[in-house]
Amino acid sequence: MERVDLMRSARFRAEREADWRRLEELVTRAERRGMQAMGYAEARDLAASYRQATTSLAIAREISLDRALLDYLEALTARAYLSVYAPQERVGGIVWRFLTATAPQAMRRSWFFVLLGFLCMGLGVLVGYLLYLENPAWYYVFMPPSLGDGRGPDSTTEYLRSIIYDADPDASGLGAFATFLFSHNTRIAIFVFGLGVFACAPAILLTFYNGLSLGAFLALHVERGLGWDLGGWLSIHGVTEISAICIACGGGLQLGAAVLFPGQRTRKDALRLAGHDAVKLALVASVMLIVAAMLEGFGRQLVQDMTTRYTIGWCVGALWLAWFALGGRGRSA
Amino acid sequence: MIFRRRKDKKKKPGIAEAGTLMPPEGVALNLAIAGVGVRLAAQITDVLITLVAMVCILLLMGLLKLTGPQTFFAVAMLLFFVIRVPYYVVSELAWNGQTLGKKLMKIKVVSHDGRSLTTHALVLRNLMKEAEVFLPGTLLLSLDEATPTASLIALGWVGMVFAIPLLNRYRMRLGDMMAGTHVIHLPQPILLKDLAAEKPVEAEKDFVFLSHQLDHYGAFELQTLEALLRAEGNPVTDSALLSRKRTLAAIVEKIRRKIGYAEPVPEHDHARFLKAFYAAQRGHLEQRQLFGDRRADKHHATNGTETEGAE
Known part of the structure; x- marks a missing residue:
């Protein structure tokens, strides 16, 4: 009887209030325990009441000036929206999908940038190598003093050899693993990827510089006739680690390219689009770096034979290549 | 169209910042955008939580003699890294855009386009956090008078990280921009009487x-x-x-x-x-x-x- 006297908006509210309360209750339950824990009927009711609430909100905005009602409906609809459209994936499924499909697909899609990354590194190595042969003083320019373990043009060949084949039991195991992971190359990889955003140049320069020091290092050993031994020492983890840096560089370049050449899109949109693959490249690079650190921390001290070092290093490299080339072909995603 | 947008812009300053979100249902929602201060507070809470977890595991490892004094620091760094990187991604995935710190502050990540949060977006915004928050953070901690240029670069970076959210209306940091997300205050539905x-x-x-x-x-x-x-x-x-x-x-x-x-x-x-x-x-x-x-x-x-x- 009383309802007749109410104005339209108050009547509107009185008729629907029970439904809103029900939705409120469902939303609270979904937020507290997750949608997975809800029964079929409840989940269905949640979605249906949410859509009713959006309609109510749209109508209320037209017919009501009751701020309390508008605020409540807006907040309720927003909460319901957030729980209805919550991500429904499981962590395990995501990791599996990344490994079997999306990561190799992303690698194949951005082959050009990865190639550019390898090119930067390769050119750096070549230039560093040739410059060292021209004048060994370049070694001090390229090589950060902390990196070479005191190795340089002044050190004796015996000393160089002793470092390559040295089983120091203290330096292996978990501690060494951690040390290596946070050593120079990981930092370089992070920088190379992150700096790519700033129009590519820092990423290219840094990768090139990294190549320079590697080239000079290589030339030092080749000059002393230790080229093959150093190759083995580097290969066991370096194939993976240096590839990781190049891939990180590729990801950074992709971001930088989106900033430099956004095409028809705005820079923000282009960056977001490029981020899809770039972030996968960064993840691949980090996985590779972790594997490299394991190889470096455990493998290099245990395996002292040159041929075995080569075999392990390049076999792991071939495995990476196989993953990138063959992974995720089966599905049409 | 153009005129109306301009008019809107003139009206906006002064009123509490609210961003519009368009869900697939087509009824726009106005949600208050979380400011830099509250997000920083949530971030600090999260850092503390992960730090505590790291210290616990480290103590356990120390008791089990898995780590020695010379590798202590490296292992600590590794543990912190290994804990925090999945922590943000997994908690935001499991709790729909909320880490524990965000839950405490009652803020939440939402997708900018009104659709559901994708895994990609959450991974991206939290990986960028490494570059945006933790890298300059560690750089700041390792500031050194001996290397003025490096310190200046670090300071510049930190300044930039703070400036970017202040310069756009949705208070997005770089990772938010790339992932297409922003952070809102969780609205509280309280129905007052008519x-x-x-x-x-x-x-x-x-x-x-x-x-x-x-x-x-x-x-x-x-x-x-x-x-x-x-x-x-x-x-x-x-x-x-x-x-x-x-x-x-x-x-x-x-x-x-x-x-x-x-x-x-x-x-x-x-x-x-x-x-x-x-x-x-x-x-x-x-x-x-x-x-x-x-x-x-x-x-x-x-x-x-x-x-x-x-x-």
Whole structure:
């Protein structure tokens, strides 16, 4: 009887209030325990009441000036929206999908940038190598003093050899693993990827510089006739680690390219689009770096034979290549 | 279109920042954007939580003799890294855009385009956090007088990280921009009672407002009055009660003069008068609104022609 006297908006509210309360209750339950824990009927009711609430909100905005009602409906609809459209994936499924499909697909899609990354590194190595042969003083320019373990043009060949084949039991195991992971190359990889955003140049320069020091290092050993031994020492983890840096560089370049050449899109949109693959490249690079650190921390001290070092290093490299080339072909995603 | 957007922009400053989100249902939601301060607080909470977890595991490892003094620092760094990177991604995935720190601060990550948060977006925004938050953080910790250039670069980076969210309306950091997300205050749905629905019969009997008397005010004044009447119910001290009575009297007097309500209102009836006026005014405005005559505020008559042109 009383309802007749109410104005339209108050009547509107009185008729629907029970439904809103029900939705409120469902939303609270979904937020507290997750949608997975809800029964079929409840989940269905949640979605249906949410859509009713959006309609109510749209109508209320037209017919009501009751701020309390508008605020409540807006907040309720927003909460319901957030729980209805919550991500429904499981962590395990995501990791599996990344490994079997999306990561190799992303690698194949951005082959050009990865190639550019390898090119930067390769050119750096070549230039560093040739410059060292021209004048060994370049070694001090390229090589950060902390990196070479005191190795340089002044050190004796015996000393160089002793470092390559040295089983120091203290330096292996978990501690060494951690040390290596946070050593120079990981930092370089992070920088190379992150700096790519700033129009590519820092990423290219840094990768090139990294190549320079590697080239000079290589030339030092080749000059002393230790080229093959150093190759083995580097290969066991370096194939993976240096590839990781190049891939990180590729990801950074992709971001930088989106900033430099956004095409028809705005820079923000282009960056977001490029981020899809770039972030996968960064993840691949980090996985590779972790594997490299394991190889470096455990493998290099245990395996002292040159041929075995080569075999392990390049076999792991071939495995990476196989993953990138063959992974995720089966599905049409 | 262009003109209307400009007008909107002019109105915006001053009002609490609210971003519009368009869910697939097509009814726009206005949600308050979380500021830099509250997000920093959530971030610090998260860092503390992960740090505590790291220290616990480290102590355990120390007890089990898995780590020695010379590798202690490296292992600590590794553990912190290994814990924090999945922590953000997994917690935001599992709790729909909330880490523990964000839960505490009642803020939440939402997708900028109104769709559901994707795994990609969450991974991206949290990986960028490494570059945006932790890298400059560790750089700041390792500041050194001996390397002024490196320190300057680190400072510049930190400055940039803080400046970017301040420069855009949605307070997005770089990772948010790339992932297409922003952070909102979680809205609290609290349904207050309908003022107009309280004993309407009784109130309307005593005070009668004519149609022309209700033409003076718009929605803004109505909702201000609503807020005032809602505050009326709160318990107060004696001194505050006195000032409240004075305010009520002043408002009643002002309204009476404005709408030309001749009959004087006795003091004990002030609250009831305002309630009746609120109900009558709301009924009137809502009716006008149904006929397509939206009245935003009391200036609706003066700039009425302009808004008509725009509509």
